[in-house]
């Protein structure tokens with residue numbers, strides 16, 4: 001952990017206005033370290049250490065973000081503002097080991113861990129509009145984590161984790177039971193990659209981390225801006241549709257140990273789908289629309305596989321708060337996956353009623 005003086009010195013590499021009063025932790029991301037920099041000036045700032053073990057190409061990461069935020073701003077949309085580093089002009093600073101960046105803290109904004117149907121519809125429209133806005137970006141963006149939402153890769157990583165059994169956890173009966181529960185769905189869940197190879201499913205610039213808490217609202221429920229742009233990259237629209245519902249339609253948090261309480265909320269699905277199709281109708285193809293119910297199942301499944309593989313590997317990826325945290329998350333996401341699968345016919349009927 002850094003001392004307040006060290007943090008101040010890091011923030012000092014950027015052109016902040018005002019004097020720094022205080023630097024304290026902010027939010028609850030699982031990957032980067034995020035801090036709030038309070039100043040006596042007009043703006044406060046967000047200081048972040050980019051986890052470069054996970055985002056290994058920070059240059060590409062910030063290139064994507066610079067291009068996307070500039071494009072959104074050109075179109076009159078609201079987005080994050082990153083400050084250039086005083087020495088290099090780049091939107092990050094590095095000492096060769098750690099990577100840091102600073103953005104302007106958005107005032108009077110609220111983030112939520114849960115949403116009601118009304119906010120969910122706003123969020124759907126906002127994420128749809130976000131993708132629509134980036135649909136004609138002139139720059140080439142790269143994958144900041146290669147094959148990030150590629151289910152075939154995630155499945156392979158699980159199989160590798162099982163084979164290596166680095167943490168000796170394959171001996172746990174529950175681990176065996178979860179594996180048995182997940183495997184029969186693997187092929188079906190990999191269908192997006194197959195459709196892509198067949199040329200019937202496109203990749204577009206997506207956000208790829210549309211968790212509820214990555215969207216900022218004002219006090220009236222208007223969307224101020226989409227945040228956490230690290231995973232902005234070419235992907236299937238299923239990423240943004242599915243990952244929002246994975247967090248928003250779950251009756252409980254993704255790491256709630258009370259699996260019996262997990263359910264997939266259809267009112268949230270309906271509201272979000274209505275908003276999303278409205279925001280994204282300018283570019284969505286029939287194949288994309290038809291497969292939105294699949295996306296709603298794919299993301300709990302993929303997240304279950306990712307948490308599970310991390311548990312089997314000995315917790316090397318996600319931050320954990322207690323030893324079984326990744327196992328608890330896995331159980332929760334498996335339950336959500338089954339709950340969503342049970343609602344596929346209802347989801348399909350609803351989507352058909354919209355288009």
Ligand code: GN1
Nearest residue numbers: 028029030031032209228231254303
């Ligand atoms: C990570 O850091 P955070 O919480 O925004 C992860 C997402 C997962 C999510 C699960 C780069 O996001 O893909 O869905 O945790 N981000 C990365 O809560 O792996």
Ligand code: MG
Nearest residue numbers: 029213214228
């Ligand atoms: Mg986040």
